[in-house]
Amino acid sequence: MAQLRSKRIRFAAIAAVAATTLAGGLAAVPAQAAPAEGKVIGAGSPTAVRDSYIVTLRKDAGFKASSATGRELVEEYGGSVNKTFGSALNGYTATLSATEAGHLAADPAVAAVEQNQRVRVADTTQSNAPWGLDRIDQASLPLSGTYTYPDSAGSGVTAYVIDTGVRITHQQISGRATYGYDAVDGDTSAADGNGHGTHVATTIAGSTYGVAKKAKIVAVRVLDNNGSGTTAGVI
Structure with missing residues (x-):
């Protein structure tokens, strides 16, 4: 009987030590830092295209947007590359969530992340336009008497x-x-x-x-x- 009680005491002690060690070990593990978030240009504007972004890489990034490394950069943040630019800028259009775009904007290889925007031409119409101008914006007769052009x-x-x-x-x-x-x-x-x-x-x-x-x-x-x-x- 004494032997059984001794075993119970020893088991309880071992369990207590294990629990203390486990708790200490958990406490010693640092909390994971939240991912850095950068500025996304034009985010949330009335003309923003949802989940569509223009990504420009830094000049000193060391790789081209068209390279495998360039595409993998976006994929690492959960996005996908659509159109790649080669002349106007070293970058591409990409599909990303708002959160993913913010995280990508903080990457040291990225110069800028800008949300894609809807744009349209604001036209101006000239009344009583000379027939030559009227004919420019209207191929079919009869002429309308107006000339519509971008403002x-x-x-x-x-x-x-x-x-x-x-x-x-x-x-x-x-x-x-x-x-x-x-x-x-x-x-x-x-x-x-x-x-x-x-x-x-x-x-x-x-x-x-x-x-x-x-x-x-x-x-x-x-x-x-x-x-x-x-x-x-x-x-």
Whole structure:
């Protein structure tokens, strides 16, 4: 009987020691840190495309987006690569959850993660448009009398009019036209003594008659007041 009681005591002691050791061991294991989260550009905007992101890799990442390493980077975070870019940027479009995108944005090889956005052209319609403009945006007759064009309308574009020069003070292009070079007189005052170059310039960028109404014009005069010149002069 005493022997049985001794065995029970010894078993209880062993169990107590094991429990204490286990508890101590668990307490010694550090809690796992939450994954780092970076900034996702454009996240949650009204035009955001759900689960669609543009990922740009750092220049010093050491690998291309099109490589196996590049694709595996996104896959490590639970996403998948869609279209890979090679010229505009070292990156790709990827399908990721919002959480996965945030974690990917914190990766040291990633320069930026931007949520894909829906974009659309904001059009402007010109009423009582000249028939030439009306015909540009409408192939079928009868004509509507209007010309609809993007509101950017050539903004950021510079058109070099290689012709008889341009009257840069013309009200249709004033403030957006400058002289470039006059190959006829060999100077930089490329004024129009014929009219044809100004006609071309206002067809390109005139506020009423122009196709690209916000474009800038640079006058390059290669034809004289009679509209004549040479191939060498044009070159």
